[in-house]
Amino acid sequence: MFITFLVLGSLVYTLKQAGAVKSNTRTMDQMSEVVHTLLLIKADVRGALNILSPTEGSSSSLKLVRVDPDLSFAQRVDLGVDDNPFETREQETVLYTLNNGVLRRRITSSDGSTRAERLLKSSKFQVQASKNPRLLTVVLEVETSRVKKSHTMKVAVK
Amino acid sequence: MRMTTRNKGFLLVLALLITVLIAVIALGLLGIRRGSYASSKAVINSVQARALARSGINDIWVKLSNDPFFPTGIGDEQEQFSYREEVRDSNDEVVGTYTVKVDRAYRRTLEVVRLESTGRVGGLKAESSTHTIYAELSTKPGDFTLKVWQEGTTPRI
Numbered sequence: 001m002f003i004t005f006l007v008l009g010s011l012v013y014t015l016k017q018a019g020a021v022k023s024n025t026r027t028m029d030q031m032s033e034v035v036h037t038l039l040l041i042k043a044d045v046r047g048a049l050n051i052l053s054p055t056e057g058s059s060s061s062l063k064l065v066r067v068d069p070d071l072s073f074a075q076r077v078d079l080g081v082d083d084n085p086f087e088t089r090e091q092e093t094v095l096y097t098l099n100n101g102v103l104r105r106r107i108t109s110s111d112g113s114t115r116a117e118r119l120l121k122s123s124k125f126q127v128q129a130s131k132n133p134r135l136l137t138v139v140l141e142v143e144t145s146r147v148k149k150s151h152t153m154k155v156a157v158k
Numbered sequence: 159m160r161m162t163t164r165n166k167g168f169l170l171v172l173a174l175l176i177t178v179l180i181a182v183i184a185l186g187l188l189g190i191r192r193g194s195y196a197s198s199k200a201v202i203n204s205v206q207a208r209a210l211a212r213s214g215i216n217d218i219w220v221k222l223s224n225d226p227f228f229p230t231g232i233g234d235e236q237e238q239f240s241y242r243e244e245v246r247d248s249n250d251e252v253v254g255t256y257t258v259k260v261d262r263a264y265r266r267t268l269e270v271v272r273l274e275s276t277g278r279v280g281g282l283k284a285e286s287s288t289h290t291i292y293a294e295l296s297t298k299p300g301d302f303t304l305k306v307w308q309e310g311t312t313p314r315i
Contacts, residue, residue, distance in 0.1 A: 004169060007176045014183050021190055028194070032201065039208075049306030068305045072314070073272060073294070083268055084303060085294070157301045
């Protein structure tokens with residue numbers, strides 16, 4: 001009897017550990033997606049020539065203008081009417097918005113062509129802009145199987 | 159209840175079978191954990207490489223803001239140069255390195271300096287992860303800011 005209980009106890013413990021590993025792996029995957037998204041937003045804000053929205057107060061979307069990364073510096077110098085490498089025709093607009101519970105990143109080039117990326121499932125996306133100091137506070141809320149987790153990031157605007 | 163001679167040792171065989179089953183599950187778990195640890199290490203290394211690359215850009219930004227003609231001793235005819243610095247932790251152990259490349263070909267004409275920083279985790283012989291950031295620095299008076307910031311790029315300069 002003792003051996004039977006010992007063996008069954010070990011089995012229960014092992015299965016519990018297996019469940020914990022599976023659950024932790026899922027949580028880590030979700031966390032990686034959130035971190036990737038936040039870093040992407042941070043990099044976009046860092047490289048933005050101008051933040052179009054929000055300029056003050058809070059908004060459920062983030063819109064910014066940046067230099068088209070597909071164009072090399074040499075192309076940007078040659079393409080334009082003048083040598084300015086930051087001409088409007090060499091820029092594109094990036095829009096982060098929540099649509100049907102999915103955070104999307106829509107990029108619109110100067111020629112009007114757009115491409116959209118689905119980033120992750122999210123229940124809330126809010127961007128708060130403050131003027132002094134110039135900061136953007138990004139709040140991203142993600143629902144896991146049991147709880148809602150809110151992630152906040154502050155990004156300095158140049 | 160009295161066990162017959164034929165049922166003797168039944169529990170022992172059952173215990174043995176279940177023990178083998180547990181051992182198989184445990185080995186499987188160890189395999190999963192090994193993969194999990196490896197992926198965690200890879201994530202940490204990529205974050206570290208990114209931080210090193212950012213350090214490189216910040217380093218050159220500070221150097222150029224202190225001395226617009228950095229590095230002293232190099233003539234204006236040399237348009238590109240690069241340098242590499244080691245980053246150490248509080249225990250004086252090497253965390254990694256960053257290599258900064260500077261292209262100042264357009265410094266006078268367009269008032270733009272092109273920068274590229276590549277962060278590498280570990281020492282020279284233990285490079286496990288790299289991350290490159292490309293940036294364009296405006297050198298216009300009163301507008302000493304990074305106009306372009308592109309992460310995870312392939313080397314351009």
